[in-house]
Amino acid sequence: MGKKKTLKNFWVRIESASSTVTGSLLYVKPNFPNGKRKPELVFDCGAFLTEECKEFNKTFPCNPENIDAVFITHEHVDHMGRLGGFYNQGYKGKVYASEYTTEVLKSDAMRNYFFMRKRKEDPKYEEKDAIALINGCTSIDLEEVINIDENVEIVAYNNAHTKGAVMYIVTFKYEKHEIEILITGDYKKKGISGKSYFPNNKKFKKKITIITEATNGNKKRPEAKFKKNLEKIIYQGKSALCSSIGRERSEDVLYAIKTLQENGKIPRTIPIYVEGNKFLDLNKININVIPFNFNIINDRNSKEIALYDKRQKIIIVANRGSFTYFLQHFINKETWGIFFLNHMSKGSLAERLMVEKGTKVIIGGNTYEKIADVFQTDEFSRHYYIDELKDLFDGFECINAVFLGHGESESKKDLQEELKKRKNLKVQILKRGEAFKIYEDKIRHSK
Template sequence: MQTPKIQFLGAAGTVTGSRFLLSHGKTKVLVDCGLFQGLKELRLRNWKPLPIDAAEVDAVILTHAHLDHCGYIPRLVKEGFRGKIYATKYTTKLADIILRDSARIQEEDARYAAKEGFSKHNPPAPLYTEQDAALALQHFKPEAFHERIRVAEDTYVTFYPAGHILGAAFVEVEFFGKRLLFTGDMGRDEHPLLRQPDQIPSGKYDAIVTESTYGDREHVAETSNFEDVINQTIKRGGSVLIPAFAVDRTEVILVRLRELIEQGKIPQVPIFADSPMALRALAHYRDAIDGNSPEIRDEIVAEWAGRDPFDPGTLSELMTVEQSKSINKPTSPCIIISASGMATGGRVVHHLKEMLPNQLHSVILVGFQAIGTRGRRLIEGEEQVKMHGQMIDVKAQIEQINSFSVHADADEMIGWLAVASEAPKRIFVVHGEAGAADIFADRIKGDLNWDAIAPGDGEAFDL
């Protein structure tokens, strides 16, 4: 008799590329289908074929819409996947934005590389096109939280709010008699808009697959204060550039800036939200607030339904390329929020190219910066960074502010896991940089006395 298996096709030994394959007989279900990001050796893995035929995958279960969890889906469809992609309502809506934007950026980058001649590929090609993304989106099937649904033979899934970004879920999967839990990315109790994550459902799990993004650390008190950096920069006549993930981080930053302006803690300077993807995502957050979504905190709905919690009166939303170019070299103090959050692509790269050589300006990095990303290199103090084939001097003030993180840290993850009514038979620790997953696995063993392991890339286990 065959035993159900789980294989780790991504996010094992790295914090990107989440892909977990459940298989039993001819049934194959993929939990998350993300892009690898960061180091070139990781990005190159996006071009390698999966160790299975995409056409044999029956269904994809998607925890949330961040690119490292959903960004490979168009490629999967391009390679022959014909099943359904199960996700929550707002994950489906946000994935529509993110996947189209990902495809557009890849096509633009390929064209730019061809024009400038700095790619080793001839001709440069995108991993997938906007047409591929549009086709992939036809496979999405939105589902409600807390409802058990059948997704494949003897396979059922239930989504629970994870409090990470709008639509984000941790998922319970029943697979041929085995009960599994995938955390996806877990949020924090302090999110200014979203409710805190649900507790783990009671009962025994055959396996839990947990993230460990911050598995080797805790969120510590800031050495630099967000408003202090802004005030210092404005005082010397400079502008602040905030590379921010288009989904959720931009919303959280805008809420905080509004609060600081209303409290008189920073001047009422122009704020530019410069990312079409972020602005489309912002519309969904506004819709969730106005529609009293069960994901939104009660006090937010009570105070802000029908009003805009993101605009202090100085917000300009830049949709066109011309509008974006107009702020490349700011001549008077302003705050620019632009994607991507790790400064790996998108409009923020053009702003960085113009602003980094100017010591009047500041760049505030407000999210996790994976190894190999431009954001990580800035944090590590590199004096030059490469952009569009050129080495750019770094003279602007560089600061990292971790208080905006929407990832649970090690203590918060342990606290969340500890409320489980029973210890799982085994817990797999994934989605952490090299070392972080192993450290968190040891922490689970020591604090919870659970059987924990950090699997290697490609490893498979009987359930």
């Protein structure tokens, strides 16, 4: 096979709306040698959630009126929270997502609208925009080929980041020439909901540019210690309170408990109280993860039952308010183990509780003596650790370049350094206000 000449006037311009962890939005615009500069695409349309970035919610890096299609990788607010605002500023097209994500987008559209109106938050939009979003949502199947027009096709692949998450391969075609881009969104290789072996365990032959996230930087998978610690606490006759925010994570945690029961490590007679809410939707829960002696907390009454039940018990909550409620009752008791199953950020409640027994701590405005055992683990992170990324890269014979978004700037730099050790791999960090051109065999900065 002779090497064909690459085309000088064939590129795809990409621009990220975000430099940080939230506000994911990638604006993609091709340039074909015949002068065609369509279709214009947007991948994810997330809200900025941190105080210092909220101002960014007002504007987009593109004119929504000109966008031909929007693709969403998954249902987290920092990846879809600005869709209403996008319609408000003139978008008229469809929003493509997996079947599960589509359902969530539709059921969240009105709820987010009322929430936004009550809090007077940006991006401002109206009821008609929420309705346009509900009607614009279009469900796609895994590995189904979507032809946007004769030059562009898009395929969704499974991604274990969260329930319903996908990643996209976008192919821009011109005569015999192709530019291929993989957009992972947040990425995880394995989860309760499946595996992202890519693509189907075969090597992908064509040259690819990968746009991915960097939440965990170059970190290795942490030691799994949740099961060991929980088993110990239960063996000592103590009860456990677990804080687990996020749907997929809650299912992982339930499944870990179920495995402990099945292996005889903890008695099946201990009641498991689980809070069902937006974060752990019991209508959509994977029934394979439900442990024995499973009790649902879904109102004030069932919350009090969970609190006052005198037996040894395990309580799992996915809501910060409820967690504080239980924590205030248990933190000063010798008979409790408290488990933080989310990432421990600087100044967080988890970090403030990592102190010697007997230290005074403040929870929800009140002061308590910290007596309970407190644990924290990152093993349930829904973002990849470095080995999973290396596995993903090994699925491709030839990588043109890698772009890193979504992550603290330190994580991105750490990951960039780690990846640069790979031979000839070009690695760029995506920044708000900075654009790149992706060619068949190189990348360049763009205006």
